[in-house]
Amino acid sequence: GVVEACLLHMLKRRAAGFLRTDKVAALFTKVGKTCAIAGDVCRKVQELQQQVESRKNQPNGQEPLKRQGSTTSKTPVLTPQAIKHIWVRTALIEKVLDKIVQYIVDNCSKYYEKEALLADPVCGPILASLLVGPCALEYTKLKTADHYWTDPSADELVQRHRIHGAHGRQDSPSKRPALGIRKRHSSGSASDDRFAASAREYVESLHQNSRTHLLYGKNNVLVQPKDDLEAIPGYLSLHQSADNLTLKWTPNQLMNGTLGDSE
Secondary structure (H helix, E strand, C coil): CHHHHHHHCCECHHHHCCCCCCHHHHHHHHHHCCCHHHHHHHHHHHHHHHHHHHHHCCCCCCCCCEECCCCCCCCEECCHHHHHCHHHHHHHHCCCHHHHHHHHHHCHHHHECCCCCCCCCCHHHHHHHHCHHHHCCCCCCCCCCCHHHHCCCHHHHHHHHHHHHCCCCCCCCCCCCCCCCCCCCCCCCHHHHHHHHHHHHHHHHCCCCCCCEEEEEEEEEEECCCCCCCCEEEEEEEEECCCCEEEEEEEHHHHCCCCCCCC
16 A cells, blocks of 8 residues: 555546546556566456456356465455455566566656655665565465464463473462473483573463563474474563563473483
């Protein structure tokens, strides 16, 4: 929406189309006549719009559209918000929005008044540069309508950990579950004791307390310690204290209360 507002700022009437209500579509169509990249986006948008229209005409009871997750999706779904911004959205997913905006900036006199944002010698190139980052991302897993259920919050993950750690403890479920670590050596060296204490302190820090606040948690985040080792799933968490932010990661084995024979 913000990008569209920039593209529409003081757009010439002949570029926006005299009778067209969708001025962004008119702009992309006009630019697509001389810019091959924009022309490809126009064809993809037209295909998506045809798919949406064909699905609308199907009788009720048909399988609903799936969300547009990638460029290879055969039956992409477009929510009303996605349809509203389909031109910019498609160019973004195709990773060419920055190139199209840069082309428009380079040829701004054809499409914009002199006072337009994209005609500004500083603001125009800055906008194109800012879009390089978003265009470098892979939009393969967009948020779905049920992402609140599929992507648990940090509070829910911590609550799950408490429930999991409470198994086998019948004395008081309200108490914080203890972390049991099975050591590799039975000698009980000081280094093992220090490791056990630090591990316990870390896992307990995942809980809300007066010193730190858990802002975000995500389970099954893969980390590869070395090139020759497999990636290890673990729990990633972001904590806020009075002075700073701390990013932490814990292997699932440690979260489950045992390290086994792993180093």
